Amino acid sequence: MKRLAWIFPVVVTVVAAALFLHEASLRLPIGMWGNALASPTSMDELILVYGTFPRAAVALVAGAALGLSGALLQQLLRNPIADPSTLGISAGAQLAIVVATLFFPEFLDGNRTFVALFGAGAAAAIVFTLAARRAFEPVTMVVSGLLVGVTAAAFSAALTLAQGEYLMSLVTWNGGSLSQQDWSVFQSLSVEFAIAAILSALLLRPLLLLGLGDAGARALGVNLVGIRFAVAAVATALAGFVAAGVGLVSFVGLAAPALVRGMGIRRPAMVVAMSPVAGALLLFLCDGLVQLIASSAGETFPTGAVTALIGGPLLLWLLPRVRTTDLHEKPALMVRPLPFRRGLPLFLLAGMAIIILALAVARNGENWIMLDLNQIADLAPLRWPRLLAASAAGGLLALTGAILQRMTGNAMASPEVIGVSGGAGLGFAAALTFWPLGGALTQLAGAGAGALVVMALVLAFASRRHLPADKLLLAGIAIGSLSSSVLAALMAIGDQRSWQILAWLGGSASTATAGTAMLLAAIAVVGLMVSLFFTRWLAVLPLGAPVARSLGVSVPVSRIVLLLICGIATGAASLLVGPLSFVGLIAPHIALRAGFVRSGDHMTASFLLGAVVMAFADFGARTATFPYELPLGLFAALVGAPYLIWLVARGER
Known part of the structure; x- marks a missing residue:
């Protein structure tokens, strides 16, 4: 069975590589790649060297970063459905960059990574604070994260809609586009991922000791608060780095550790070590499929929007595996029953106040004004x-x-x-x-x-x-x-x-x-x-x-x-x-x-x-x-x- 399990990553690797070679060879025959890499001169050579190759490299390193982020969060929270998407971290980074793009474009130029990290960190802080009241119980944690993420995504969509001049560029970025024009994104992401991987390796032993429970880990000298904060910070930073570089790429951090465990790997250290590889291959494969669809059907989709399609089915598949912690339940809400007839006057008064506000109150740009009867009659049909x-x-x-x-x-x-x-x-x-x-x-x-x-x-x-x-x-x-x-x-x-x-x-x-x-x-x-x-x-x-x-x-x-x-x-x-x-x-x-x-x-x-x-x-x-x-x-x-x-x-x- 384990041998059969290892066939899957081999097939994924072969298919992803074949899709990349197919797309790149459409631009330039493979036999001419050596000259193009040495000194690109024609338009096709320039696109290949500064567009196609960097895109593949970014897909690999971004997928690896998200895979590592998801594995760290799942091990930290002992929750198989935790990742930057389900915890709202990616959506927080998305909202921060949308706000900066629309209202502080000068600041965003040169500070994109800082803005994304701020948004991701703020979302993570809200989610962890909400879940701390119930000892980071898995279901509460993911419910809090998904609701924060949905709220942030809705605000991003509404703000994007309100600024038509930025509309399509923000829509494409929100979808997670991997298109590249040079090697700069790959270089920055590679350095950031390497630093995060080194920190993760240093934190791995105390992180694994957390699996013994708080009492056991504390007895072995683990600083519970410090380790949890450090691991959460590394995982959040990885999601922020990817959001700043390529936009919102969803559910890769959820899928990568699940695929590793599906291959029969159960040791937590190996799951953390292999998840970046699985994430890199998964995003590389998805991007190859996106480019194949674009070249054959003429429709271009951001890769992040395609990876997000795996999130819903994967969550449903993993849902029965989520443990539920037995916590002390709050007593049922006790209120004195109120007959509806006693509350009806309050609803009538509130309704009348709203009607007066909606029909008789307006703004002239600076001040609030009360309309007269003629003005009310003129505006009422609208x-x-x-x-x-x-x-x-x-x-x-x-x-x-x-x-x-x-x-x-x-x-x-x-x-x-x-x-x-x-x-x-x-x-x-x-x-x-x-x-x-x-x-x-x-x-x-x-x-x-x-x-x-x-x-x-x-x-x-x-x-x-x-x-x-x-x-x-x-x-x-x-x-x-x-x-x-x-x-x-x-x-x-x-x-x-x-x-x-x-x-x-x-x-x-x-x-x-x-x-x-x-x-x-x-x-x-x-x-x-x-x-x-x-x-x-x-x-x-x-x-x-x-x-x-x-x-x-x-x-x-x-x-x-x-x-x-x-x-x-x-x-x-x-x-x-x-x-x-x-x-x-x-x-x-x-x-x-x-x-x-x-x-x-x-x-x-x-x-x-x-x-x-x-x-x-x-x-x-x-x-x-x-x-x-x-x-x-x-x-x-x-x-x-x-x-x-x-x-x-x-x-x-």
Whole structure:
């Protein structure tokens, strides 16, 4: 068996080398390479020496760096699904470089590595701080990292969308392009990787002693805090170096150690030593496939977008192998039940305040002004459709979040987190690809179908594997990561779909018309009314499948019906808001904390609260940076992300 296992790396090496030789020989016959290397003169020789060869070299060293980073993180955290992508480190570096490119371009020139290291370090610090409250428990660690990464990626997309002059260059860089014009990136990455490899070798023995447990390692003289900080710093720096050099290359650090273990290597020292080799071969192979597709089909994809496609399936495969640490659970949240009729006046007052803000308040560039009745009447036809559409979208997402949290028994479930919004994005992209002239209804149908399919896949996978609620959350995030990878690859093509997908990622209510707003509002009202027919199901399902069956509830039927509601609601709302707003997460939590604990009251209160939050987000997105408009999903995330981080820090998941 071990002999057969070693066939795989040999085949990968041969295929990757063959792809490289094929691509390079298309540029210049192999027999002429010697003259080209000695003194390149023609255009083909220059491209070969300063483009093709450096690209292959960068792929090897970047893959090695990511492989080593992933192996260090997995050994440090004793977690097989830890890597710079799943812990949000690469996304933090990406966000820092996007911000520097857009707002501090002079500083970025010559300080790109420093900026990437700052972003990667900040993301790592947030994730490690969140997970420290639960002793770096593996599921908590990865949930924190993936959510921080998703948030950072959403901010990057929204900022990119807001700066059209940088659009396609940032989209390509965000996808992880390995194209080179000289040997400078390879030289810098090689030096950085060599230094990190030497430091890793020095830290390897105390790192392996951590596997004995804190008490055993401390008894052998290991400085636990110092070693953990040093190893995390080396792994984070490696991810930052790669991000600064070639952009965002995802999941190589996850795949490389998994491939090494798949070959039968179990000794931790050998896994760390061989992971850079596996990472180098994997990225080299992926880049060869990208170039083969480009030369035969005429479409160019950044290599990082292609490597990201392996992340979702690989996470799902590794998920059952993640250990779960038994920790002291927090007691259930105790609140005094509040009848909905007592909370209704508060929702009415909040709704009236939002309507007044949206219709009667404006900015003239410097100051806030109150419009008179004539001005309100003149602007109302432009403002009420987007206000109604935003409210309806917020209500639908919050309703979906309440249903998902009750159906799965997971307080962190929401359309954004459990992969439903990512599925809506895939459906939206499919509608644009196969029915480009279909219009809004076709896009709505595609988004709804995508959301429904992804939600069904997540629940089917979780049911078959008997995954607990925490790992169900990871399964949803894994499928969401795969969806984001497909969208990134489509955006990198650079055609009209890129603009439409990028606009959807940011979310905007500016395109809402009276017709689309009324349609979305009708869907929202009908969705709420239909959901209220199933209050008994949602009151029983959190008690578990055996209890639900004993009370006469058909678990498969109830899940299918509720899935239909969630899929349609998320698909309709995501067309306006985009994939990330966190309204579907925060509104049900706030409603529950306010005392709306009965299933019907919880859904209704969540719906109204989500409508209010998203309507306010539309007002803020329209006025905060006037005359420029922020993406609606971004502004909503500015409210939701801090609340999400607070929930994870408190261990309420």
